[in-house]
Amino acid sequence: MKNNPISIIGSRKTKQISETIAHKIFVICAFFAVLSVASITVYMIINGTPALTKVGILELLFGSDWSPTAANPGYGILYVILTSIIGTAFAILIGVPIGVLTAVFLSDVAPKKLAAIVKPAVELLAGIPSVIYGLLGIMILNPLMYRLELAIFKDSATHQFTGGSNLISAVLVLAVMILPTVINISEASLRAVPEHLKAASLAVGASKIQTIFKVQIPAAKSGIITAVVLGVGRAIGEAMAISLVAGSAVNFPLPFNSVRFLTTAIVSEMGYAADTHREVLFTIGLVLFAFIMIINIILTRILKKGNKNDD
Amino acid sequence: MALCLTAVLTFGLAACSTNTGSTLPSKSTTQTTQSTIQTSGAALSGKITMAGSTSMEKLSNALAEAFMEENRGVTVTAEFTGSSAGIESLLAGSVDIGNASRKLKNSEAGSGAVENIVAIDGIAVVVNPNNSVQDLTQEQLTSIYKGEITNWSELGGSDEPIVVVGREAGSGTRGAFEEILKIQDACKYALELDSTGTVVAKVASTAGAIGYVSLDMVDDTVTALKLDGVEAAAGQIKAGDYFLARPFVMATKGEISEQSELVQAIFEYIYSDAGTELIESIGLIAYEK
């Protein structure tokens, strides 16, 4: 088995060569992934930092005047950052509770037949292209918002009317978009909770609801947090679905204002190559990148901490 | 999967060839004039890339189609990223032709972009069809965009807030509009949309909206206003009565004579009679070179 294996193909030499070649190819493949992430990160940093020094970190990140083509250009993206934070936060606040409760419904409360129909439907919806959500937002949400806007701000002297493209529309579209993701993953983790935990709780005399909320959900915590993390990731990174429903002026993120997110800012300005303008664009990308990293790290940290407490 | 791919590709090719079968009757006469111009040398092949103004989308697409039909081996593609972005791409060397719906800036010309005007276009100011206001004076228009007038009732219309729609910062249409009205950096937009088509869509669906678009994009979903009593139409623009007019520029890096054979050919086409016919059939005004 060592020096002269009774090999079933070819001679020993060719097999050695093909073995090493195969091995080397696989190593290259694996490093491809590392290389990609490395190059994207490096590229973002290299292209995103010049603007920070040129325009100044304070003015860039905390300035609110966005007028890149004015005679005296202003590159303050504070409102854009705030919009992304607030918009995502509200989308999560609306989407996650509905999603988790629906997952509870699917895994424990619904009759088997109903669950068998609804669950595949939700899985299907996780795969719908995001632009379709945007399309529906324009067709249904915007006109609705406009009517609301007209009604609420009827006598306002200062409100600038946007025809329905505002923060609320974007938040609602985002909330609907993250529903399938949150539902699917939460449901899977709720279902994965060992039967004996549920049985024990019911045996002790807790009602079904108490079992669900005091036993099952805590047991499924890591899965649910994963679902939330993925939902946040999707919401903060979404560009196309909200680019047409959010309006596109750079304003403070009030519900009925036309706003710009970090992502929609990139989409709107992507065509430009004008030096500082283009560099600021990369800085916006870098900020987005940083946010995602931070969110991932924080939430994974909470996850680990939670797990430790369970032990 | 591979079978599927080959099936649809061959089917696509079949569809491609059937599409070329039907040509407009008026083209046959111009085709003979074209073929006499191009008797020199082998058939053209290669690709031409354009990028830039969204207002010039109709012109670019029509030009591309007409040129590709005459020259089977050539592919002409156009991206619509906005006038400033188009000129940037041109200067960066990513495309052969940069489309701009405004005159070139000094900085752009200084970097080597040559302004080749191919047509004159009007900027139509459009409102929602339900709007009773039919015309505005130049001062009223300026006031609306500066945010001084905020309700249609101040202009004789119904009690409806004005939704001020405009284009993004690099838009040629916006540049021309603001330059002509002398309100650069003074506009208060509620929405800054990415293309002429988007503005049309927004105005059509929002009562009380007002926006500026390329004249050839006006359809029956919106109403074009009369400005100072002058209708937005090709005749009035040609006569110089309608004051919101701007050139369509197909810029090249360096003179046309310095470009590749393909690019020279397409410019030759657009300045020819066939080209003029094409331009006017879309609703633009041909430029007398």
Added chain:
Amino acid sequence: MTDLSIMKKNKRIPEQLVYLLIYTSAAISVLLLAGIIGYVFIKGIGAVNWGFLTNVTSVLKGTTGIAGNIVNTLYIISITLLIAAPAGIGSAIYLNEYAKPGKLVRLIEFTTETLAGIPSILFGLFGMVFFGTTLGLGYSILTGSLTLTLMILPLITRNTQEALKTVPESYRNGALGLGTTKWYMIRTILLPSAMPGIITGIILAVGRIVGESAALLFTAGSGYYLPQSGQLIHKIFESGGTLSVQLYLSMSKGQYDIAFGIAAVLLMIVLIINFMTKLLSRKFDVSRKK
């Protein structure tokens, strides 16, 4: 009826409230999601006919159709898979079969996970500047494919790894025991067994590619002409707008009938992909049970 619960009795009333909340949430979710599918199909089916699917939008001829976009989508899927599938599968094979667990493997897995979390618009930005401008590919299907490769690499790697993990160790040991070399064993035993799982991963990747628009808008562009005969390979270097990109563009221009037509077509593609994935995973499970 005495309630033997040792929990406080007054919990009963809030409980009905909780049930109400659960049912309401579920109803909202289901109605929303059913409504989306229904609305898109109702509004879109009207636009989808043979002409729509086989014509190319032409200003001169006055036709509208998405044939060009369909062909572009097929091109992008093929080219992306051509690059990403070998790379992803190779990565997974390395991670699962060759690499010794340790810092290196964790680094690779960490970076793969990170790639999976980056929003598509950042890929689009990177792709446009790196592949499009720096490498000089401009707006082309190749640029789009390279960008998409980066995006779906984690997906394929992860799915292949899962598939490889489910192949029992006995298969590997048996083969090696007989005297085969590693690569031979992978080639003839491992990959065929893991194939359904790998294919599932690839189909999911196709679904992701079809639905992607942010990463393609500024990399693959928006061209919609059919490739001329003899230009099939050359088409890779030309701009091509996929179905999703065209949907976005039509939507922003207010051409809602075209938009809904494309949406309906996309929805059908998603349905088919979902169905195929379900079918394959069922086949996968059945073979596992042996």
